[in-house]
Amino acid sequence: MPATDVYEPTPLQPGTLRVIPIGGLGEIGRNMTAYEYEGKILIVDCGVLFPEEHQPGVDLILPDFAPIRDRLDDIVAVVLTHGHEDHIGAVPYLLRLRDDIPLVGSNLTLALVEAKLKEHRIKPYTHIVHEGQIEKLGPFETEFVAVNHSIPDALAVAIRTPAGLVLHTGDFKMDQLPLDERITDLRAFARLGEEGVDLFLPDSTNADVPGFTPLERDIGPVLENVIAKAKRRVIVASFSSHVHRVQQVLDAASRNGRQVALIGRSMIRNMGIAAELGYLRVPDDVLIDAKKAMKLPDEKVVFMSTGSQGEPMAVLARMANLDHQIEVGEGDTVILASSLIPGNENAVYRVINGLTKLGAKVVHKGNAKVHVSGHAAAGELLYCYNILQPRNVLPVHGEARHLTASAALAVETGVPELNTFIGENGIVLDLKDGLANVVGQLDLGYVYVDGSTVGEITDADLKDRRILAEEGFISIFVAIDKQTGRVIVGPEIQSRGFAEDEAVFDDVKPKIVAALSEAAQNGTRDQHGFAQVVRRTVGRWVNTQHRRRPMIVPVVIEA
Amino acid sequence: MPATDVYEPTPLQPGTLRVIPIGGLGEIGRNMTAYEYEGKILIVDCGVLFPEEHQPGVDLILPDFAPIRDRLDDIVAVVLTHGHEDHIGAVPYLLRLRDDIPLVGSNLTLALVEAKLKEHRIKPYTHIVHEGQIEKLGPFETEFVAVNHSIPDALAVAIRTPAGLVLHTGDFKMDQLPLDERITDLRAFARLGEEGVDLFLPDSTNADVPGFTPLERDIGPVLENVIAKAKRRVIVASFSSHVHRVQQVLDAASRNGRQVALIGRSMIRNMGIAAELGYLRVPDDVLIDAKKAMKLPDEKVVFMSTGSQGEPMAVLARMANLDHQIEVGEGDTVILASSLIPGNENAVYRVINGLTKLGAKVVHKGNAKVHVSGHAAAGELLYCYNILQPRNVLPVHGEARHLTASAALAVETGVPELNTFIGENGIVLDLKDGLANVVGQLDLGYVYVDGSTVGEITDADLKDRRILAEEGFISIFVAIDKQTGRVIVGPEIQSRGFAEDEAVFDDVKPKIVAALSEAAQNGTRDQHGFAQVVRRTVGRWVNTQHRRRPMIVPVVIEA
Structure with a gap:
């Protein structure tokens, strides 16, 4: 990939807001953006990136903290938009540098990040916020806006300074009939649009997907139909934080006289948190311990597990290898209720082939409607661009092809091409009086976690x-x-x-x-x-x- | 993956046909099947498999020749169904063991295999056959049947012995309006069905894809539309043996006043052969040498290259890295007119991102109808099963999930489940009097080619x-x-x-x-x-x- 020219940013002028995306541009993952105003820094998200096959042996990739490493004391807070790993996963590594940076986010988001930090033996300073709430964080006035995503309780954040109004969506889509009835708050977007959005940073993951992301609730009947027809055991694999997907499985199981055993550490932990905080409604007597579930008649049980990406050590791959106490056999049904993240295809197909050879029927995205994306497609982004009419746009959360597609949508709705910025990590954008300018490009690298080492592997x-x-x-x-x-x-x-x-x-x-x-x-x-x-x-x-x-x-x- | 139990086959009885798939079961690639009757062996196809990411550094994977290694003199011929690498790529390695094994196949197929063998400095014994032709190869009476695929001149082969009639499709689909008007010969299938097919070995690659593979000719107008709209240079990447895809590019370019330069050794070689034999019709003055093409005005040229799978050393990836004499820039259009083979996603997206960053518009399968598969989908296979009404079915050319799906289709058309055989490489199937039985399972391994070594890497x-x-x-x-x-x-x-x-x-x-x-x-x-x-x-x-x-x-x- 041709490298972008690196150059020192000009000094930050008074009354100017500086925006530096540290991660998430040119990649899907390690989302992190720093906002600086009058010497203070606000960070939005701090996630990890999962390695690809050309990064063998790497456990995680962190954002390069270089732009803030010497400025830790200037950080007023880290706002976390939602609880996915690519938005919260690097928080422990940031808090290792300064453990009293306040974390600001929704109830579920902070509960998930606290559980993660506990494993790193860090007890963070947290501050729960709700949609509609306005919160002063140093010189930044933040306003939180409900958005809908593949995890509950996601928030967009509007950031006001005298330099202007910024809207940072975090991950979102615009499911108009979500399971929890919490829609992306277009009224708030309209109000912010009226006020005048000077800079818009939209999730661009699906900007190159035409049309609209289908409804999450369209999946329920499909799951229920597959479970109703299953003669023997049912195993459903999905992401361990997908509360609504698990909700649909619990409901479908319950209506078919089956009990559900959650399998896998992260699945059990996350759903425990979600149930405790009221995000997951567990029908009476549906959940059952895995050991007891194994003694149930085949037609009375659903196992809900992780491993939908073919990860070799996860439950599903071990089942496919007969290397798990749940032995998949003739007549069992396995549902992969998840996306297929690029690069995982061979691993996933190996698992599907293994399960097929054991006699299981495997239902997946390729042969049934058992997954919808969590990100807004092009049609939804057009709604956002039109209702906001932002002065400037910096697409985030995507590879080059996604960022380019998102910028093209902005231009189609009337944003001048000169006011759309397709950047790479480390781009330095200054905002004042409705004008945004690129004033520098930092040289940011990859920080690899391997075993207990951070940044030692180069x-x-x-x-x-x-x-x-x-x-x-x-x-x-x-x-x-x-x-x-x-x-x-x-x-x-x-x-x-x-x-x-x-x-x-x-x-x-x-x-x-x-x-x-x-x-x-x-x-x-x-x-x-x-x-x-x-x-x-x-x-x-x-x-x-x-x-x-x-x-x-x-x-x-x-x- | 659970290993199949290995056991010695029972001795082959007189009047019995033995079938041993040596490669192509449980994988897409290295297709090879041995048929034995009265001490003589007929081989159908001899292809290579391309390595996955868990086989690093391997160049190619060959079928394990163990079942025939000590029987080389008993081989009467190798029938090659078509000229794709996964059907002909291992021929040089087989001929290294005995270089006078006769190769039997269509005109184009043999021309491609001869060009390949020339690189290995082997001059083979070849025998060209045509559709409709009946050919006695030792005790095997073979009859060749035209089939349609993503390369011209593909043939299915029917094999008659006193033990029964076998139909081996090779790769095929049933495009009813193919560019060369050479359809899969369903009349011949009907006639063979009337005669009584005792064993059917169908290409199962797309058996789990519902419906019908779209027409190849539906791609032409899309290509033409993209090329007509392009303001600057157009680069099309596809497979180097896809004569009909290249034909459509030549036609679309010609109608838009552009000339086409073929880029890449295999593309130039294969299209040279195809043009010489009349499979590629080159419009007047359309083809141009690459060096001259680079001097043409941007809006007058199309470059036709390989590298559609993101292969790092291929032309397209090098263009994306600005490491090729053709420098992609703002306003150029790149079309990936090919499938995305599972496992190549990250590599392909890296190339797309690189080209996007250089300012090119990238058109691919994900955003336009620029590719159709070469294999029959479930709907087409149902036609075959119904018209043939085979007594026994051994699905070939597929991973477990494909073979299982193909067998399920057979059962739906009335083939008794007991007469469908979902096997692994090395399964030994004996056929006599319309009865097929599994009589053994050989232990076959992977033979890795790495550099100049064959089988040394374990x-x-x-x-x-x-x-x-x-x-x-x-x-x-x-x-x-x-x-x-x-x-x-x-x-x-x-x-x-x-x-x-x-x-x-x-x-x-x-x-x-x-x-x-x-x-x-x-x-x-x-x-x-x-x-x-x-x-x-x-x-x-x-x-x-x-x-x-x-x-x-x-x-x-x-x-």
Whole structure:
């Protein structure tokens, strides 16, 4: 991907609002935006990004905190729009830097982030807000607006400073008949539009999807129909935070005389929180403990689990491998009530094939209407652009293709093209008197979490890992007399991922010995020089003989 | 995936036809089936499978030739149904074992396989057949039937022996208005059905797709419309063997006053063959050399390339990276006129995002009707099952979910469930007097091509590669006195993909020294024992300190 030119932002002028998207531009994930006014910083969201296949072994990717790392004391609050990982997942890593940054969000959002922080042994300062509420956070007057999404209690946030009015949607869609009757508050959008929105930051994930996202409640009858027809056990897999999807499964099960066992740690934890706070209405006697559920007759039970993305360690993949106490068999029905996140296809199809071979009927997005997206499609975004008539637009939450599509929609509704900004993470946008200008571009990177390490794994390590994955390695140890280049110990050759049979190296060992001696004769004396000789000798041999390019790791010791 | 029980087949009885699918069951790729009768073997197709992300570094996967490896002289011919890689790609590897096995297929199919074999410096024995032709191949009477697919000149093959009549479709669909007017010959299917099909092996790739595959010719107007509206250059990417798709691009370009440059070695080679044999009709003056095309005005040119699957080294990905002489810019139009093969999503979206950032408009399957599948969907398969009324069905060419869906369609048309066989590679099916029985299950593996090696890379190597990719490695060299365990040289520690900073190992070196000395005191004397001590010491340290599990490669030498 061509890199954007990096340049230092101009100094922030008084009375000007600075906006820096730290994550979420050019990617779906690690959403985080910093707003600065008169020396104070307000952060909206702080999420993680999940790695792709070219980032092997990485657990999570964090936003690059560089723009705020030296300004931690200036942060007045972190506003969290909703409780999804790509919006709250990096909060623990931010609070490790300063643990008393106040967290502001809805009841459910804060409950979910607190449960997460508990695992990191952090007890945060939290402040619950509701839709319609106005809250002064330092110099920022924030107003919270109800929005509808695939998790309850999501909020958009309007940010007022003397520099202007900003509307930041967070994730949203405009389901007009949501299960909890909490619609995206278009009246509030209209009122803000009347007031004059100077900058609009809309969720652009589905901006390239024509039309409208279907209703969540259209899924209920499909689920109910599949469950009603099932003769034996039913297993439903979805996201562990999708309260409304689980609600529909509980209702459908209840109406079909089945009990539901929640399976998987995150599913049990999140639904416990949702039920306790009243977001999940559990019909009487529907929930049952997994152990008891396994003793129920097959036609009386539904297992509700995670693993809908084919994650190898999650419940569903283990079931497909017969590596779970719930043994899927002939006549069982498995429903994948979720999206298929790009990149997970092979993993998901492996799970579907495994379950099919065990005799299960697998119902998924590809053959039944068991999922709808949580994001506004192009048709919905047009409503927003028209009712808001924003002066400036900075599409967020999307890859380049999504941001570009969202900006094009803005232009179609009359926003001047010059006032739409398709940016990358680190773009610095200053706003004053209704005018927005790009005044800088920071160089932000990826921060990888791997095991207990944060930021220690670099892009260079990942490049090494990709080479290792493609080709394996050959390590060569040799101890030599540095005057003569004579080999005293070795060459000892180890390899992994290259070839099973170590005898293949018998060929190259005498070549190494000869090359070292020749190098010494030609005046090589230093360790590095001898190591290069070994690398070249083995590299040439392996390329000629095997047409391969494994990583070559020589260790030469002078004895 | 649960492994199927392997068992030796019963001896083949006289007058009985044995069918062994060697590849293509449980996967999309490396299609190959062996038919044996009275000591002679007929092979249908010999293709490759492309690796998935859990098979890093592998170039190709071949069928496991084990069932025929010791029977090469009994092979009477290889029938090739059509010229796609998953049906012809492994032919060079089979001919390396015996280069005079006759290849039988249509004109285009054999031309493509000959071009491929030329690269392997093999000149094969070929025999061209046409639809309607009956050909005696050893004890097998074969009859060839025209079928429609995403490459011209595809053939199904009916195989008659005294044991019964088999129909093997190869890949096909039933486009009723194909560009070349060569439809799947349902009259021939009807005639074979009247005669009595004892075993039917249908392409099952799209058996789980409801309805009918749309017409290829529906794409033409869409392409033409996009090209007509384009203000600057147009780049179309598709598969390099998709003659009819290229035909539609040539026609659309010609009607819009544009010339077309073919880009990429395989595209140029295949279209050269197709044009020479008359399968591609090139409008006058439409084709132009790439170098000349680059000098044409932007609105006068179409580049037709490969790389529609996001392959990093292919033309399109390089264009997206500005790493190709054709520089994509503002206002250019890129059309991905192809399917999105599962597993390639992230790579393809990376390319789309890159092109979008360069200012191109990207038209693809997700936002326009620029691709249709080459395989029969469920509705079409029902026509086949009904017109053939086969006694037995062995669905081929599909993953478990596809084979299961195909068998279910057979059952819906009246084939008894007991007569449908959902198998894995190596299933042994004997046919006589209209009765088919499974009589064995061979244990067939994956044969990996990596560089110039075939079969040297094993599943154990791939497991190592996956660990290396996820975690990297730490190699530790140490030379010790084996009596005292005293370290004489080292510990020298090298790592890749683990951490950039080698200073992290300062911590563990004294632990290694101490552990070796303690082991010697406790009686350890052998190299293997000392190596285990090093492995355990480093493993425990890295797990406790870093919560990681890199591969640990100790080398202990006794000095």
